[in-house]
Amino acid sequence: MLSGSTLPSIKALRTFVSVAHNLSFSKAAQELCVTQGAVSKQIAALEQQLGQALFERHIDGITLTQMGEQYLPSILEALETVQSATARLKQLEDDEEVVNLDVTPSFASLWLIDALARYQREHEGIRFNIKTGDGPIRGLNTKSDIIIRCLPISAHYENSTLLTGENLLLVGSANLLSAHPITTLDDLTLHRFIPHITRSHLWEQFREQSSPKTPMTFYEVGFEHFFMSLEAVKNNTGLALVPDFMVAPLVAAKQLINPLNLNLSSQYGYYAFTPNHRLSTRRVYEFNHWLQQEFTASTKQ
Known part of the structure; x- marks a missing residue:
């Protein structure tokens, strides 16, 4: 099993999903109620941790890289699993x-x-x-x-x-x-x-x-x-x-x-x-x- 230091944080992964859905750092910032700088910082740290670029930056916007497109479905599934498990635990009496x-x-x-x-x-x-x-x-x-x-x-x-x-x-x-x-x-x-x-x-x-x-x-x-x-x-x-x-x-x-x-x-x-x-x-x-x-x-x- 990977150690905690080698795993991306939930915050970074949620930021990645939001940016991927919006294809915009500013819209993701609005969705997450944080600054655009905070979003950029989370994505940069995640890309550095993975050693892969997840987005291609263009003058007129951003797009997912091939690696980003491969990464997104697995992260969506993993976050949904965490969310479901957490909800079940909270509701458990x-x-x-x-x-x-x-x-x-x-x-x-x-x-x-x-x-x-x-x-x-x-x-x-x-x-x-x-x-x-x-x-x-x-x-x-x-x-x-x-x-x-x-x-x-x-x-x-x-x-x-x-x-x-x-x-x-x-x-x-x-x-x-x-x-x-x-x-x-x-x-x-x-x-x-x-x-x-x-x-x-x-x-x-x-x-x-x-x-x-x-x-x-x-x-x-x-x-x-x-x-x-x-x-x-x-x-x-x-x-x-x-x-x-x-x-x-x-x-x-x-x-x-x-x-x-x-x-x-x-x-x-x-x-x-x-x-x-x-x-x-x-x-x-x-x-x-x-x-x-x-x-x-x-x-x-």
Whole structure:
């Protein structure tokens, strides 16, 4: 490893990056809130330390030398690494106060973000890290404290709690359904249905249950996630099936309409998985318990 005396200072490297981006000593000085002389001094010292010229000086300005062009990308990456590591360290608190969640994208965007705001009002000092994932759980040797997935209903998922069965509401935008109301099942033929590409059988299930004789016209674009289908609904492109707890506020506000109270029980459910070694952790236990209470309460409403 190089000794400290052979390494350029962070100040010199930041100055180099600023000058390289601006191709101007004066603009770099303004950006860094220092004098132009200080910038020139940092660049001269850095070039002397490297034994290479990083800039070519011309009457009408400066340009990077070939060595400077080679040096810049590596320095940008290195400074970003230092910045990220420093930010993580500054934000680091007692691990007992951080809950790491791995949840499906639609669960995160259409329910969890708002729910966490409510939770944190009641539980000060708890922080959350959220990442998204989908599909089956392949073992629970993971950094996540709680993993939430939508899976076929089963009693055989280890380390899991069923939060709620999936009840899908047929929804359309208020604008679309005011222009083309649905008062009978026959009126469904006036609308397009938005495909769900990872679970294409949902519409067939819906038709068999609700309107087996009604022909269906599909929107030309299919979507992988419910939050994407919901955006298409808001753009008045058609009707979609979306979990009730994800759209309940929009239906209550009459921004979305659930015509004829049509719905589908998909035989899927939202499960919370917790690794054995985290089950006894206070923060995980409390949040897991709160999640169950939230969905139990919403089911009773």
